[in-house]
Amino acid sequence: MTDSGPDDRRVLYLLRYYPTLTETFVYREMALLADRGWCLTVGTLGARRDGALQADLPPVRVVRPPGWVRILCDLAPVLRRRAFWSVLWWLWQGRRLGRALEALWMARLVGGFPRVHVHFAGEAGEWARAGRVLFGTRYSVMVHAVDLFKPRPGLGDVLALADAVLTPTRHNAALLLRDHGVEARIVPYAIPRWTGRRPEPDRQPLVVIAVARWRPKKGLDRLVDAVETLDRPVRLLLVSDAPAGLASARVFPLGLQPPGEVRRLLAEAGLFALPCRQAEDGDMDALPVALLEALSAGLPVLATRVSGIPEVVDASVGWLVPPDDPDALRDALREAADRPEERRARGARGPARLVERGCVPGAQADVLEKAWEEGW
Numbered sequence: 397m398t399d400s401g402p403d404d405r406r407v408l409y410l411l412r413y414y415p416t417l418t419e420t421f422v423y424r425e426m427a428l429l430a431d432r433g434w435c436l437t438v439g440t441l442g443a444r445r446d447g448a449l450q451a452d453l454p455p456v457r458v459v460r461p462p463g464w465v466r467i468l469c470d471l472a473p474v475l476r477r478r479a480f481w482s483v484l485w486w487l488w489q490g491r492r493l494g495r496a497l498e499a500l501w502m503a504r505l506v507g508g509f510p511r512v513h514v515h516f517a518g519e520a521g522e523w524a525r526a527g528r529v530l531f532g533t534r535y536s537v538m539v540h541a542v543d544l545f546k547p548r549p550g551l552g553d554v555l556a557l558a559d560a561v562l563t564p565t566r567h568n569a570a571l572l573l574r575d576h577g578v579e580a581r582i583v584p585y586a587i588p589r590w591t592g593r594r595p596e597p598d599r600q601p602l603v604v605i606a607v608a609r610w611r612p613k614k615g616l617d618r619l620v621d622a623v624e625t626l627d628r629p630v631r632l633l634l635v636s637d638a639p640a641g642l643a644s645a646r647v648f649p650l651g652l653q654p655p656g657e658v659r660r661l662l663a664e665a666g667l668f669a670l671p672c673r674q675a676e677d678g679d680m681d682a683l684p685v686a687l688l689e690a691l692s693a694g695l696p697v698l699a700t701r702v703s704g705i706p707e708v709v710d711a712s713v714g715w716l717v718p719p720d721d722p723d724a725l726r727d728a729l730r731e732a733a734d735r736p737e738e739r740r741a742r743g744a745r746g747p748a749r750l751v752e753r754g755c756v757p758g759a760q761a762d763v764l765e766k767a768w769e770e771g772w
Contacts, residue, residue: 406435408509410502410520410535414440414458415447417652418609421585421685421760422515426454428586428761439505439523441498446637449654459505461498470504471497474530483526489549499523500530507531511768517543517561521554528557536560536767538583541682541703544568545674552576560767565683565704583763584754585685590692593663595743601629602733605665605695607658607686610638613679615671615700615719620647622671622725628733632669633661658686662693666739667732669698672705673719683708688755691746696739698728708753713745 409426411419426436436456461467474480483503487496499522506512506527512535514524521543524535537558543551544563555561555572561580563569572578604623608614616638623632623646634642634649635658642649653661662668668690674680683704690697697714699705709716715732717724732739750756 404510405433406509406511408506408512409436409438410512410514410523411438411440412516412518412520413442413444414438415450415453416444417446417450420452420655423452423454424586425760425764426456428758430455432761439502446652449652451654451656461501467497467501471500474504477530479529483529486550487522487526500526503527503530506533509533514538516540517551517554518548522550525554525557534559536562536771539563539568539572539580542679544571546677546679559771562763562767565707567704567707568682581763581767584759585683585688586757586760587688587692587750587755588757590694590747592659594694595663595665598736599666601631602667603631603633603665604667604669605633605635605661606669607635608670608684610636612675613672613681615673618671618720618722618725619669622722622729623647626726626729628730630729630733633665635661662690662695665695667698668695671700671719671725672702673700674702688750691750694743694746696732696742698732708749713742713749
């Protein structure tokens with residue numbers, strides 16, 4: 397739990413938030429690396445309130461910017477560098493000065509590590525780039541979704557100086573090559589093998605579960621409407637920060653839940669549904685980890701043809717419908733409700749599909765270590 401150790405085994409993870417409830421895929425990767433002897437430190441500016449629910453945290457040291465006096469004193473040795481002021485100006489564009497100075501303090505922290513890794517090529521990616529310019533510290537970056545589909549102005553600069561760019565889907569990799577000329581390594585998410593009780597597909601009425609934040613790109617509003625208007629008995633467990641006012645005889649908003657409770661709820665359901673779409677601001681999911689965890693549990697999934705989702709989901713493991721198509725969504729729900737034997741068959745194929753796509757324990761860490769081995 398320290399950042400000390402042989403130089404070639406020390407890694408600084410830069411994360412915008414730590415902890416948060418919805419980035420378990422990052423924490424699994426860090427836990428795997430720690431088990432393999434890497435000495436990890438997390439550098440972050442803030443935490444989300446829902447981070448208190450996150451029980452699956454890795455054994456790492458966490459560093460946050462200190463008070464302003466300490467920040468200014470620590471930055472004093474680099475104030476005379478011309479690069480310092482150019483990087484400050486780059487960070488300052490559209491931001492508060494205070495946040496830019498915090499970012500530069502984080503860049504100074506980067507300078508003390510031989511290797512830096514970033515998840516999401518947004519603000520944390522900008523800190524890594526600042527560290528590269530000021531201190532020559534090399535970094536790798538994992539591009540996920542919002543950072544690619546709703547990018548910050550500095551995305552191209554962050555990608556250009558990265559020593560390795562990684563991403564979870566072929567769809568993302570194609571966009572990175574087309575729009576930024578970057579060849580990204582595809583890193584399948586590491587999904588643990590299911591160890592709990594398997595779902596009961598024959599339960600009536602059909603219990604549908606959705607696990608996601610209440611964001612336009614998740615399409616949960618469409619799912620609620622489809623469930624409420626379906627001409628079949630069905631119940632929706634909504635594990636989300638959705639408005640409590642959505643509660644009805646069919647819809648049960650449960651709030652955000654810790655990972656252990658999500659696993660218990662998956663075992664109570666007969667279908668996982670997440671009708672993702674591209675939001676008006678361009679944001680969309682790449683490949684929701686909650687969907688992959690449902691496949692691991694043996695649940696059939698109902699999803700949409702968005703981004704990288706069709707790379708994993710098809711008719712053999714669930715139902716795939718066009719985004720923002722209420723009729724198609726209701727038709728798929730109706731078919732799932734009417735055919736419990738098909739739900740059972742498609743759900744049973746889920747774990748094997750994850751193995752086929754490489755979404756297995758150790759996958760993320762394996763590819764990341766290879767990138768470091770070849771790039772450093």
